[in-house]
Amino acid sequence: MDLSHIRNFCIIAHIDHGKSTLADRLMQATGAVSDRELTAQHLDSMDLERERGITIKAQAVRLGYTGADKSEYQLNLIDTPGHVDFTYEVSRSLAASDGALLVVDATQGIQAQTLANVYLAMEYDLPIIPVVNKIDLPAAEPERVASEMASVFGFSDDEFVFVSAKTGEGVVEILEAIVDRVSPPKGDPDAPLRALIFDSKYDSYKGVIAYVRAVDGRLDRTGPIRLMATGATAEALEIGYFGPAMTSEESLETGEVGYVATGLKDVAACRVGDTVTIGGPSNADPLPGYEPMKPMVYTGLYPADGESFPELRDALDKLRLNDPALSFEPESSAALGFGFRCGFLGLLHMDVTQERLEREYDLTLIATAPSVGYKVMLTNGGEVEVDNPSAMPPVQEIDKIHEPWVDLSIVAPSRHIGAVMELVTSRRGEYTRMEYLQSVDSNREDSSSSAAADARVLLEYKMPMAELLVDFHSQLKSRSQGYASMDYSICESRPGDMVKLDVLVNYTPVDALSMMLHRDNAQGQGRELVSKLKKLIPRQMFEVPIQSAIGSRVVARETVKAMRKNVLAKCYGGDVTRKRKLLEKQAKGKKRMKKIGSVDVPQEAFMAVLSLERD
């Protein structure tokens, strides 16, 4: 299609602000799906995405639209993953777009993540169409939210589109705004092919399917294709677009968005951000912005029964087919047996992956304490990356430890500022700045104290990423009565006074329970760990000391008293079979426990300790 009739746009929204419902409406209004086909939220295809109200995999739908000017337009809706862990994917979706819809919930206003994504879109110089959604709700305050958006981002009043994705009100206005305000693609149809990969998925028949935007040139099936960053070459087995079903075509022309089936067996060869060009020698330069994905959070995943290791491996292999960001390698723990050290983009990525493994693959897992990657400077001048506490070099060999820090932004009503401050400070956060998202005096006739308390504030901090890992988000939610939202991005690496806290059961270190902590938190955490373990480790035939220690220094100790009595009081003729079975069961129960030295520790103890929440 003629470039001037193509519009490539994406939708930016906070979780639950109605992005998927709006996308469904747009598909319906343009006839891409019939009313009958419209299952709520067409774009989020994973159950988990639907349940959590988030989008993990981006998608792209082509909409045919006849504008008010009677011209035919090809609108390509490029979905963006809706979570902080997937910032890089969001940036690639933005890079593939020429404009963005910014959807904000009329009952909620701007959230932390909205800000982050809008700033990202502004970096790409994309025209942004501000959309105030859910205007049908009784609690909606479209004017207030619009004025907040105007004051934060500098929109003018006539730019806003007010819609209800639920009722369909305002949807046509959005389509018109897209035609009017989103720029047509710029690209050179005569240049060598350069197509940007903004997502990929694995199909067992067609191999890896790359979601692409043809930036320059033409993508067709006349020859092999090459992926410039990974160097992989492939056949373009099938080319087409999502309508929303996969619809094959002869080619993708400059500016168009669609897919190419590559037949590749490994998604790792087809990375988000890479450039597709024609096979053989080419003088095309790769498109800018490619970054290899780097895990930020690590955890050890172990089958709880100690026996499902092969099943866990298969499940991880399968998940990775569609999730190149997931990294894993086998590791073994003296306490937990065989498992995998897994790397994730962030906490949500970790949670979702773990949940999918348990739900879709029916595995019961034990996850060790999540860890960030530390840069450890050694006294001998060397430097190592350590993402697993048990791999930490001995204390005497460590010169310095650097840990990743994040820029943390939190949006909350001003009455919760104190609680947020307190939380962040207790997690070693450093205050950067604060901004009222809306001038209280100019927007409210009464500048009463309640209005001031309702005013929403953006708080920015720098904080060690490790502090985010344990329970930060749920603490933020509970301390702000659910009103605060947060976003973070990695900003730097700083030296930190980190120590490894070990747990010893009967003087045997339990590798799976080791964790990296700031020295100031180590003692408290150590005490909590041993007191929790004391309650969970059954009495043995001998006294079992439980200690937590930093290096050789014990910081807390508890003792599980020796078992004194375990004997059947009665055993007569009627009991023989039953009691024999009881004893067999007791023996089996012990067999299921993990042996730490000579101590039998039930699975539940690990699970409970590792789900340790911080106060």
Add this chain to the structure above:
Amino acid sequence: MDSRVRVNPAGTPESQTTEGGSNGLSLYVHIPFCETKCHYCDFNTYAGIEALIPGYLSALETEIRFWGRGLSRPKVSTVFFGGGTPSYVPIEGIEAICAAIFEAFDVDDGAEVTLESNPGDYSRHDLTRYIGAGINRLSIGVQSLDDGLLKSLSRRHDAETAIGAYQSARQAGFENINLDLMFGLSGQTIEQWRDSVACVIALRPEHLSLYALTLEPGTPLDAMVKSGEVADPDPDLAADMYLYAESALGDAGFDHYEISNWSLPDRESRHNLAYWLNAPYLGVGPGAHSYLPNRRFAALRSPRRYVDLFGGVLPEGDPVEALSSLRILESVEPVTATMELADTMMMGMRLSRGIRTDEFLARFGTDISDVFGPLIDELSGMGLLVSDEVGIRLSDSGHLLGNEVFERFVTASAEANLPGNY
């Protein structure tokens, strides 16, 4: 090991060794009636079905005669009336059952015939009639000699009644009496326990069974503890009580011959010894278990169905198969060699005499050390077991941790290699 213990090891059905003359079956007679059901009890017994008693007694008689015929009037060395509360049924009923037993079975002259009883029932009976019926040992369910605790156990008697019952049994002429006591009860103090132990020592029965309260799944007490209504019994306090009783009874001349049982010399419960020596026994009545050569089986639990089924026609032939075909017997379980080994170890280790090397060899055709050598060494090393040329037995400290030992032997038995004929 105490040399005073001279039991008659019943041995296996195939190789019955005789040490003291009796080598017949042990017969258990179940009486599934109670005036009220105690909240800790998970036995097959019922309150409120008294109307069934006459029919039940005649069904029981039928079953006794059936087995007598089916097993060709076998030798019987011990009889035990348990329940339930055998003293709750009219004494005429017990007399009739006893008569049927003596007719249907070849009961040894010196057979031990025990009847379990509730102190509250004594005033209603002429106890001499029990003696006349052939009963020569009474077991009295005293449980506690503290009135408050008796009440909390929902027992219907008080301490005075219990002591009175004991004395009237003596007066009636019983020369072999057992008292049951419980410890580790919710709210029971060590002082209360000491008083109870001192009191029973003063009464000087021939035999004492001291049972730690066990929370049996499904009992009202178990539910009450789970809901927090009643405090969870403290196992350490129960251990203290046990050790106190062990020492006090030892001083008083009682022999601690089984984990929960003490007796004056030669007054062990011969019936129960048959269980612990894994010797054969026959149980009659609903829910009763039996162990005949190479098989264990149990009767259906419902007294009503039991009465109905024994009212019908009984087939001839192998009695186990006949009763199975009528569904009177449920769960007939073949006993494999390794199961017999597990049972022998699990039951035998309860006795202070433990497992004797010579008896083990006679029964299983191999040395105990060939079967369990490394395990015996390990458990001895842990201080739970004593091993010498006579045999193996729990150490003093092993008494309270018996399950840890039994469990290992049960597990090891399943993997044991026994010689050819097994």
